[in-house]
Amino acid sequence: ETGVTQSPTHLIKTRGQQVTLRCSSQSGHNTVSWYQQALGQGPQFIFQYYREEENGRGNFPPRFSGLQFPNYSSELNVNALELDDSALYLCASSFRVGDGYTFGSGTRLTVV
Amino acid sequence: QKEVEQDPGPLSVPEGAIVSLNCTYSNSAFQYFMWYRQYSRKGPELLMYTYSSGNKEDGRFTAQVDKSSKYISLFIRDSQPSDSATYLCSPEGPGGYQKVTFGIGTKLQVIP
Numbered sequence: 128e129t130g131v132t133q134s135p136t137h138l139i140k141t142r143g144q145q146v147t148l149r150c151s152s153q154s155g156h157n158t159v160s161w162y163q164q165a166l167g168q169g170p171q172f173i174f175q176y177y178r179e180e181e182n183g184r185g186n187f188p189p190r191f192s193g194l195q196f197p198n199y200s201s202e203l204n205v206n207a208l209e210l211d212d213s214a215l216y217l218c219a220s221s222f223r224v225g226d227g228y229t230f231g232s233g234t235r236l237t238v239v
Numbered sequence: 240q241k242e243v244e245q246d247p248g249p250l251s252v253p254e255g256a257i258v259s260l261n262c263t264y265s266n267s268a269f270q271y272f273m274w275y276r277q278y279s280r281k282g283p284e285l286l287m288y289t290y291s292s293g294n295k296e297d298g299r300f301t302a303q304v305d306k307s308s309k310y311i312s313l314f315i316r317d318s319q320p321s322d323s324a325t326y327l328c329s330p331e332g333p334g335g336y337q338k339v340t341f342g343i344g345t346k347l348q349v350i351p
Contacts, residue, residue, distance in 0.1 A: 131282075133282075162341075167247070167343075168343060168344075169243075169245075169327055169341035169342050169343045169344050170283070170327070170341045171341075172340070217282050217283070219282075219283075225270070225271040225288075225290065225331060227271075227273045227275075227285040227288050227329075228273075228283075228285065229285070230275075230282035230283045230284065231282050232280075232281050232282045233281075233282050235280075
């Protein structure tokens with residue numbers, strides 16, 4: 128399977144709720160990263176997984192957590208949603224450093 | 240100082256013009272230099288990348304890196320309306336996530 132697919136494409140949640148976003152990485156890509164992109168900003172790194180282990184994290188609180196599965200899929204979980212969590216959430220996979228990332232089209236999360 | 244600085248634009252040019260997009264970065268450990276193109280409501284797509292200093296050409300696009308001045312450029316020749324998008328620079332370093340950083344992106348509009 129080629130490409131990175133994310134689901135859902137759009138989501139509306141209420142402040143305080145929890146959300147799970149899903150990503151299916153490109154086959155063979157052992158590294159997956161999640162990014163948050165606010166309107167008019169560049170993607171901000173949330174965390175990265177390599178072979179099902181978290182191997183790096185950006186400046187995001189613990190209520191942002193993730194999982195990577197052996198079948199190249201992954202999840203981003205956000206607890207206790209805040210209004211400022213409204214953004215485009217991007218999943219990107221890579222085979223190795225220096226190859227660049229293949230991005231999904233993102234999930235647009237709106238917290239009301 | 241931000242790790243990657245990029246003028247957000249917007250930059251408007253007439254069709255056929257030569258476009259110059261630029262980034263500066265602060266971390267001398269970066270070794271790979273990526274340019275991504277992001278259309279509205281889509282995830283970024285890898286346009287091209289270079290390793291270390293030098294030039295790389297791909298069709299109408301030329302990427303240039305000057306590590307001594309920590310300056311990255313992307314040139315677009317014979318710009319087309321379909322080039323209208325946001326362009327993100329993203330330097331990467333050795334060893335993984337810590338060095339994957341994006342600029343804010345420059346919004347380019349090519350006017351027919």
